[in-house]
Amino acid sequence: xxxxxxxxxxxxxxxxxxxxxxxxxxxxxxxxxxxxxxxxxxxxxxxxxxxxxxxxxxxxxxxxxxxxxxxxxxxxxxxxxxxxxxxxxxxxxxxxxxxxxxxxxxxxxxxxxxxxxxxxxxxxxxxxxxxxxxxxxxxxxxxxxxxxxxxxxxxxxxxxxxxxx
Numbered sequence: 001x002x003x004x005x006x007x008x009x010x011x012x013x014x015x016x017x018x019x020x021x022x023x024x025x026x027x028x029x030x031x032x033x034x035x036x037x038x039x040x041x042x043x044x045x046x047x048x049x050x051x052x053x054x055x056x057x058x059x060x061x062x063x064x065x066x067x068x069x070x071x072x073x074x075x076x077x078x079x080x081x082x083x084x085x086x087x088x089x090x091x092x093x094x095x096x097x098x099x100x101x102x103x104x105x106x107x108x109x110x111x112x113x114x115x116x117x118x119x120x121x122x123x124x125x126x127x128x129x130x131x132x133x134x135x136x137x138x139x140x141x142x143x144x145x146x147x148x149x150x151x152x153x154x155x156x157x158x159x160x161x162x163x164x165x
Contacts, residue, residue, distance in 0.1 A: 007049070016045055019062060022125060023069050029109055029116050030073035040076060044069040066125075067135045070117065107157050115150035118143055 007015075023044055027037040047068050055061040108119050121127045121135070129147060133140040 007052075012045070012049060015048070015061065018058075019065050022062070023065055025124065026066055026117065026120065027069050027073050029120050030070070030113075031076065032109070036076060040069060040072045043072050047072070063131070063135050066121070067137075070136065104154075104158065107154060110157075111150055111153060115146050115153065118146045119150045119154070122147055 020041065023041045024037060027040045027044075028034075031037050031040065044065055048065065053064060055064065105120075105124070108116055108123075110116075111119065117136070118132055121132050122129070127135070129143045130140050133143045136143070
């Protein structure tokens, strides 16, 4: 990890390779369509390049990218056109060429907005509630509450197949 503000093309490509798929999954959980997801992933890396942010370590780099991608997704969803679009018009999740989810993730993506990103970051990316709270800029108690409520919903929908580990 370099602490200089200017990155070489090689460093940018390495960061992209490390985090591209993870950011795609995070953005897809918000946007639910391939085209917008790819745009936001690209915008996230663009923001990293123009910000010339110096990362303390690889975890800081990953957290910054997730927070930036989440904010860009939220901004996209707030846009006036997004309020008038019908998500059914987009190709469904299974049609995505870049990412094939498991059955559990498909159920996770159907959770209410406040639960799905928290569940994804906790179970699929391995963050703890304190780290998620910092990334999403919410109180840790709120994150723990969302995790608990989401687990209850998942147990109802999935049944015994849902493993809390």
